[in-house]
Amino acid sequence: MSNQLSDRINSLAPSATLEMAAKARELRAEGKDIIGLSLGEPDFNTPDYIKDAAIQAVNDDFNSYTPVDGYVELKEAIITKFKRDNNLTYTLPQIVVSTGAKQALYNIAQVCLNEGDEVILPCPYWVSYSDIVKLADGVPVEVETSIDTDFKMTPEQLEAAITPKTKMLWYSSPCNPSGSIYSKEELRALADVLVKYPQIVVVSDEIYEHINYGVTAHASMAEFDDMLDRTVTVNGVAKAFAMTGWRIGYIGAPAYIARACNKLQGQVTSGANCIAQRAVITALLEPVSRIQYMVDKFRERRTLILGLLNGIEGFKCNEPEGAFYVYPDVTAFFGKTLGGKKINNASEFAIYLLEAANVATVTGDAFGNGNCIRISYAASEEQIIEAISRIKKAVS
DSSP: GGSOOHHHHHHHOOOOHHHHHHHHHHHHHTOOOOOOSSSSOOOOOOHHHHHHHHHHHHHHHOSSSSOTOHHHHHHHHHHHHHHHHOOOOGGGGEEEEESSHEEEEEEEEHHHHHHEEEEEESSSOTTTTHHHHHHHHHHHEEEOGGGGGGTTOOOHHHHOOOOEEEEEEEEESSSSOOOOOOOOOOHHHHHHHHHTTTTEEEEEEEETTTTOOOEEEEEGGGSSSTTTGGGGEEETTTTTOOOOOOOOEEEOOHHHHHHHHHHHHHHHHHSHHHHHHHHHHHHHHHHHHGGHHHHHEEEEEHHHHHHTTSSSOBOOOOOOOBEEEOOBBOOOGTTTTTTEOOOOSHHHHHHHHHHHOOOOOGGGGGGGGBBBBBEEESSSSHHHHHHHHHHHHHHH
């Protein structure tokens, strides 16, 4: 009885990545051999030194409610991490720990946006940005980019998208889904536009920060003195530390935004999981080199999957500089008939690959770019080789 539900939930789109994963599970339950390349989840186990810290926390009887904005020791570790890795200086009141970076993003939208406020989203953007903005009664303003510009927004595009209603700019770097990274020079050029509009708050999602292949150094918008007090830096441990299920994210933010997020979170979830928080203290304070083996393996897989996809006529790929996705342009297949089915868009192409090749990907429509599909290479070499072989057969 959907008429008993709120307009808010009835208008909300389900997460496309989770929806595709659910479809893949359904087909597996029917006995089909589905290779899942849709979810953004490392296929590594959480490193032992982090698991040991969690076990120690259990043995030390950490079992009580945690402070809404996180243990002080964890917030101090986050401050150390920001200074060490990003040259950002935050204080304790500027840090808020949440149940995953997704909750952090939701908090930010809820405390910053009023009805009709516009949020600029360079396309492609992470699948949940648009709906998180809409849930806060904001208006997503999509700025189209293409594979030819490495899926990056230019200063000219940013300027053209700004209106009197613009309240925020959200972006991720490294980008999910494209793997593109904004250089410090590119961020400075965007900042030069933003300084003319002091009402605009920037949300810099840096969850893939450490999954960087060394082409473009990681940079943060908050590194610039004239942007620090209007930038919210979002991060977490899910991707680089293989801790997706531990659900810990965090922000470094202007104090007034951090206080507001703390206030909201206190009425919604309260503090994040106590054992996970203790483990994350160790994760952040240990040298980043301890997770380099995962980045090295992702780099090998990137080379593998790009080589295979470039061997399929119709796939147009750029070379991602970070994260663990490829985001090929598949417009060459639009209007064609494959397996008796006419392909009109990326969504139909992704469904075709699931049904005809037994490979789960995600349509680019979910990321604000209908020309592409997202393929995760957080999978074994054997799975990648088999999956791309199936795709090649299905589109030949």
